[in-house]
Amino acid sequence: MRPIELYRVRVTSSRTAKRRERQAVSEFEELAMPLVSSVYNLARWLVRNEIEAEDLVQETLLKALRNFGSFQSGTDFRAWIFRILRNTFLSSRSTLERRMTVELKNEEELPLSPAQCISPESLFIERYNVAAIRSAIEQLPLRSREVILLSDVEDLAYKEIAEILEIPIGTVMSRLARARKAVREALRPAEIDLCRQSAPLH
Numbered sequence: 001m002r003p004i005e006l007y008r009v010r011v012t013s014s015r016t017a018k019r020r021e022r023q024a025v026s027e028f029e030e031l032a033m034p035l036v037s038s039v040y041n042l043a044r045w046l047v048r049n050e051i052e053a054e055d056l057v058q059e060t061l062l063k064a065l066r067n068f069g070s071f072q073s074g075t076d077f078r079a080w081i082f083r084i085l086r087n088t089f090l091s092s093r094s095t096l097e098r099r100m101t102v103e104l105k106n107e108e109e110l111p112l113s114p115a116q117c118i119s120p121e122s123l124f125i126e127r128y129n130v131a132a133i134r135s136a137i138e139q140l141p142l143r144s145r146e147v148i149l150l151s152d153v154e155d156l157a158y159k160e161i162a163e164i165l166e167i168p169i170g171t172v173m174s175r176l177a178r179a180r181k182a183v184r185e186a187l188r189p190a191e192i193d194l195c196r197q198s199a200p201l202h
Contacts, residue, residue: 028068031077032061038078038154039085045149046089048138056092060085079160086146086164136186144179151176 039060043053064084071080137145143165150161151172161176162169 024068025065028065032064032081035078035081036061039081042082042149042154043085043089045137045153046086046142046146056085056089059092060088063088076160076163079156079163082150082154082156083164083166132187133183136183139186140179140182144175144182147172147175148179148183152180 036057040053040057043056043060044050047053047056060081064081067084071077137148140148147161147165150156150164151158156164158169158172161172165172167175
């Protein structure tokens with residue numbers, strides 16, 4: 001990943017900005033810079049192209065800086081900037097693609113127990129080959145891909161994911177369960193081989 005040129009935003013802005021605006025840029029940098037790697041990782045998973053991911057990160061940071069005045073101090077900055085990243089990604093897609101990725105109003109929200117949240121799927125995903133998991137996740141539809149990335153890659157809480165995706169927590173949980181199940185199904189042949197290898201000899 002090439003260096004994110006946030007300094008260009010700072011220099012350009014500070015030339016004509018007032019002291020208060022320069023302070024806002026400084027505060028933004030303090031919050032944003034530690035998250036650049038995470039923002040890039042999510043962008044890379046979403047667009048599945050390194051160059052496009054870098055462009056998406058640059059655009060996200062520019063939009064976040066321009067709208068930093070709307071960020072409420074003390075709230076979750078990571079969720080805020082991830083939401084900007086996602087919206088920027090969706091707005092960069094064609095009308096048809098956006099129509100295919102919008103949330104379904106009548107999407108079934110399955111009530112999940114804590115036991116279902118710590119599922120065989122999630123345990124298997126955690127211990128399996130990273131390259132195979134990446135390949136399986138990349139085959140998921142966007143709305144399944146993004147929720148499993150935010151939960152299992154970025155380790156965000158359900159509440160944060162719900163805020164980023166602007167959906168109820170129940171939808172996050174049911175969508176995550178289905179995404180994990182889809183990944184497990186994609187890895188099933190390898191899982192069978194793994195079970196055979198670990199089976200005791202008689």
